[in-house]
Amino acid sequence: MRVTLPHTLGKDEVRRRMESRLGRASEKASNLIGGMAQVEAAWSDADHLTMTVSSMGFTVPSAVTIEETQLLFDVEIPAGMGFARGMIETMVREKGQKLLG
Template sequence: MRIAIPHTLGKDEVRRRIETKVGRVGEKASETLGAMVTVETSWVDADHLQMDVSAMGFEVPTALAIEDSQIVFDVEVPAMLGFARKMIEQAITEKGTKLLA
C-alpha cells in the first residue's frame, strides 16, 4: 500500500520533524490501536527511513521516503490484515498530516 502526504516544507524541515518525533512512533501507534506495538527505525539515507512495525503478532514492514513535495509511505500489509487496510491508511494519513502541520 502506498500513501502520499503532500507538504510545502522542504526536505530538511520534514527530516527535522521526523527525527524529533520518530522515537515516539511506537507509543503513538499503541495509543491509536489500543494494542502493544513496537517500531524499530533506521535511516537508510538522508531521505529514506525504514520502519519495522510489529503489532498483534504481525510484522508490517514500512518505508518512508521524503520527496520535495510529499512524503511517501510504502506499507506491506500482510494478507491476514487485509481487513484493516483502510484503518492503517487512515491512521498513517492522519498522523503524517499532523507531523507536517
Template sequence: MMRVAIPHTLGRDEARRRLRDKAAKAMEKAESMATITTTFADDDHMTMTVGAMGYSVDCAVELTDSELVVDVDIPASLGFAKRMIEGMIREKTGKLLT
C-alpha cells in the same frame, strides 16, 4: 503493497528535521500499544516496522520536496483492514511533520 502519499509544504530540510525528531517520540508514545522500530538509510529514506496484535508490518518512507511517501507491505491476513490502515498512516505520519 500499498502506497500512501502525504503532501507537505515545509521544504525538504524542515520536513527531514521534523521526521527525525518525531520518529523517536512516536516510538515512545506507542510503546504500550505497539512496537515501532525505525532506521534511516539516508537523509530521505526511513524504514519502519510496526508490530501490534501479533502482526508485523514493514514500511518504507521516502521524503520528497513536496510529500512523504509511505510504502506499506500489508500481510494478506490484514487485507480486510486496508482502508483503516491507510487512514492511520495518513493521520500518524502526517503528525510527524507537524
C-alpha cells in the same frame, strides 16, 4: 499500499520533524492500536526511513521517502491484515498530515 502526502516544507524541515518524533513512536503506536506495539525505525540515508511495526502477532514493514514536495509512505499489508487496510491508510494520512501541519 502507497500513501502520498504533499507538502511545502522542503526536505530538511520534514526530516527534522520526523527525527524529533521518532523517539516516542512505539508509545504512540501502542496508544493508537490499543495494545502493545513495537516500532523499529532506521534511516537508510537522509531521505529514506524504514520502519517495522509489530503488534498482535503481525509485522508491518514500511518505508518513508522524503521528497521536496511530497512524503511517500509505502506500507506492506500482511495477507492476514487485509481487513485493516482502510484503517491503516487513514492512520497514515492523519498522522502524516499532523506531522506536516
